[in-house]
Amino acid sequence: MTHSATTDKRNQYHKTRMERKKAQIDASIARAQDEKGVLLVITGNGKGKSTSAFGMVARALGHGLNVGVCQFIKSRTDTGEEAFFSAHPNCEWHVLGDGFTWDTQNREQDIRTSRKGWEVAMGMLTNPRYDLVVLDELTYLLSYDYLDQDTVLDALLARPENQHLVVTGRSALAELRDIADTVSEIRDEKHAYTAGIKAQKGVDY
Numbered sequence: 001m002t003h004s005a006t007t008d009k010r011n012q013y014h015k016t017r018m019e020r021k022k023a024q025i026d027a028s029i030a031r032a033q034d035e036k037g038v039l040l041v042i043t044g045n046g047k048g049k050s051t052s053a054f055g056m057v058a059r060a061l062g063h064g065l066n067v068g069v070c071q072f073i074k075s076r077t078d079t080g081e082e083a084f085f086s087a088h089p090n091c092e093w094h095v096l097g098d099g100f101t102w103d104t105q106n107r108e109q110d111i112r113t114s115r116k117g118w119e120v121a122m123g124m125l126t127n128p129r130y131d132l133v134v135l136d137e138l139t140y141l142l143s144y145d146y147l148d149q150d151t152v153l154d155a156l157l158a159r160p161e162n163q164h165l166v167v168t169g170r171s172a173l174a175e176l177r178d179i180a181d182t183v184s185e186i187r188d189e190k191h192a193y194t195a196g197i198k199a200q201k202g203v204d205y
């Protein structure tokens, strides 16, 4: 077979495959018709949980939607994401933590802080004005038992029907994964930090 005959054959094969693929994709798009608020859980040990959530914040704001963000655990208020998004008129941003549990070293205080933060989150979860809500690092409040699991899960499920909700943090409980519509587990293959590179502005905060 000449070179060009081989190429023609490959091109024809590719076209047939793509036609078949397009038919499958069109059929699956036609099946996915439901319109409703989705609950997404972004978990795992790899980097990219919060930044994924903030990517969705950018998308939502780009469409003129109203967004609410609650950041639990962490207390730093000098992040690029906060500076950028809290200046947006449709974005409300709350930093509700006292710092990492290994810094506070005080369970009672962590619980009080978590409850106060949860009240702020509840204000969003009961208000249909918020089209997208991000509860960054909420998983720790459940895995450390700082908040009552049933109360939290019930509230996540009882939110307004069209409200999207993103929950991030490592070690998401099975019960939380169960009630979510989308769950992504971000795997840590390697991270610059373990090679001695400190957290970088614009990349890590």
Ligand code: ATP
Pocket (backbone or CB within 6 Å): 045, 046, 047, 048, 049, 050, 051, 052, 168, 170, 188, 190, 191, 193, 194, 199, 203, 204, 205
């Ligand atoms: P990011 O906010 O960058 O998306 P994340 O939300 O997935 O990270 P967190 O558990 O919130 O991860 O970690 C916050 C900080 O720790 C960030 O500076 C992040 O880059 C860093 N980090 C995330 N994963 C790892 C890891 N596997 N090893 C070391 N540092 C990490």
Ligand code: MG
Pocket (backbone or CB within 6 Å): 049, 050, 051, 136, 137, 168, 169
């Ligand atoms: Mg994070």
